[in-house]
Amino acid sequence: MTAIRDSEPPVGRSGRGVVAAGGRVVVDRRLADAPAAQVERVSPLPYLLPFFSHGAPSIPYLLVTVDHRGADLVTRDGEGREVATETVTGEDWPLHKVRGGGMAHRRMQADVEETRDKNLEDVAGRVAERVAAVQPGLVLLVGEVQARRALHEKLPTAVQDVTRELEAGSRAAGASQEDLEQEIRTVLAGERLKVLDELAESFRTGLGREDGLAVTGLAEVVRALAEANVDTLLIGDPGDAEVWAGRNAGEIALDRDGLTAFGVEDGRRQRADEAVPWTALVSGASVTVMDERVDLKEGIGALLRHS
Known part of the structure; x- marks a missing residue:
C-alpha cells in the first residue's frame, strides 16, 4: 500500500x-x-481480472497526422503509450494554388497538385512500411480532410482495411489534443466491441459443433488448460469457485486428486478467478472478460486451439 x-x-x-x-x-x-x-487481495497468484475488465482497450495503433506537406507518425502500444515517433517531410514548393488564368497559372496549379500528390505517396509508402514492421491493430488518420482521404486511398488494400479516419486533430498549431484523444478512445472502444462480437460468434459456433473448438464450464476449461489447449479464455463471473494449482505453469486441476494424477504433490487450493486467468496467460492464451453476449456455464468458457 x-x-x-x-x-x-x-x-x-x-x-x-x-x-x-x-x-x-x-x-x-x-x-x-x-x-x-x-x-x-493477498494471494500466491495475482488477481488480474480487473486489468482486463477495467483496462483500456488493448489495441496497438499507428496515429498518422497528415497534411499536404507530410505527416507525423506515432506508434502507440496497447496501453496507449508512445513507443516510436517520426516525421515524413515532403517537398514544400509549390504547395499553394494561386488565383488567375492563363497557361502559366494552369501550369502552376498542376505543379502544386503534383507536389501534393508526391508528398502523400511518400507518406503512404512510409505508413505501409511501419504497418509491416510493427503490425498495429489499427491505423488512425488525422488531419486535413482532403489530405487524409487522399492518403487513405493511396494505402495498400490490406492497410486500408485497418485504417479509420478521425475528425479531430491536425498538424496546425492550436489543434485540440483533448478532442483528439477523446475520439481515439471512442474508436478503440468501438473496435473492442467488434472483437467481443466476433469472439461471441466463434464461441457459439464452436459449442454448436460436436467436434467444435469451444468448451464451457469450469471442469472443461481446466482440462483444456492442463492440456495447453486454450487459445482464448472467456471469463465472466466465476464467483468463489476454486481449483487446485501447482507451482509450475500448466499445473492445474479441479481437485487435489486431479493434480496428484499429474505427479504434482505440492499443489494448493486457489480461487478460480486468479488461477485460471494466470494459467491461461502463461500458456500463451489470451484472456477476455465476456459480457452477456454469451451464456458461460459457471462464468467461464474457452476457445480451443484444436479439437
Missing part, C-alpha cells in the same frame, strides 16, 4: 491496478474505468 500512497492518484474517473510481490511493485497500471469498489 505504500507504493499507492506515495504516488500520483489516477486522473479523473480512472482507476488503478497494482500487483506487488517480494516487497516491490511489479505491475502498476492506470485503469480506464474505476472499479465500483476498491479490492485488495
